[in-house]
Amino acid sequence: MSSPIRPVPLEKAYRLINHGPTALISARYGGETDVMAAAWVCALDFDPPKLMVVLDKSVYTRALVEDAGTFVVQVPVASQAELVHAVGSISLGDDPQKLARTGVELVALDGDLPFVAGCSAWLACRLVPEPHNQSRYDLFIAEVTGAWADERVFRDGHWQFETADPALRSLHYVAGGHFYAIGEAIEVPEIPG
């Protein structure tokens, strides 16, 4: 089967996270690769696209992001809920076999960055250093340098949740083991200018 992964124009990249999905953050540095879950991810600008993510000082992935200066934000799908919860609950610092144990598989889309297989969308990010935000708020700002999506669920610049396999819906985390999948489409008329 050919890959359904297609590039997304950078000016549409914000749409991959605009609806507030819980994300996976992955980073690689010095031979180590980690993947974590992050509900606190948010778009910050359209052009050039920027986003922000909260990385607590206790998470192992944070040091890899700081050292590499690059990371990936990906949008996991409903069928990955257990994987998302697992990578959010286990630290690479405690278990060097974390990725194997949690079933994470990686794919190559752009250089040496680690992209998590089976997600619906991926944003390659370059850190915009802001030491005050990072130390005081655990807040990391990045420019999006590349974007891709699974065309079965995002194409023509829009999510296609209403017609795609429900297993490809985005996840929206609450707490504990509780998530919601994204639901039904709601369309409202455009407002005359």
Added chain:
Amino acid sequence: MSSPIRPVPLEKAYRLINHGPTALISARYGGETDVMAAAWVCALDFDPPKLMVVLDKSVYTRALVEDAGTFVVQVPVASQAELVHAVGSISLGDDPQKLARTGVELVALDGDLPFVAGCSAWLACRLVPEPHNQSRYDLFIAEVTGAWADERVFRDGHWQFETADPALRSLHYVAGGHFYAIGEAIEVPEIPG
């Protein structure tokens, strides 16, 4: 009918926005009250609870937030999709009758802050001044000083979308007039520590 609005403990306030809903931002200063839509809202800390929101320099509400130093983040519901799109499309600067025209009704929950009626959750916020973030990124950080929710859809510290009226589901904005409502619950087992 008695009001279904109940206070939410501050340590649970992050859960009101953790699943990435599109929000309404309201502020009041100098006799003016405005309400805008914002998809770029995100939790930032648990205790004390903080959040962040992107307020473009072109939006009228921004000056009210800056001058008042306070604002409200509220979670609108599926049946308010037209209202959300309307307050996000019309500027109070262009139409002083914006709130009446878009059908916004206000309720009092805390002092003089303007809370939008009919939403499912409300977070009273006090700006944490960060001039660099505000001017460079249009990024505003705030501490949450009070939280309330409609107990028909949020109680015992959890959203109850799976059993509540679908009209009370949160909205997740994509672009144009396109939203998704939040969908089905997904529960995964807790990871043994």
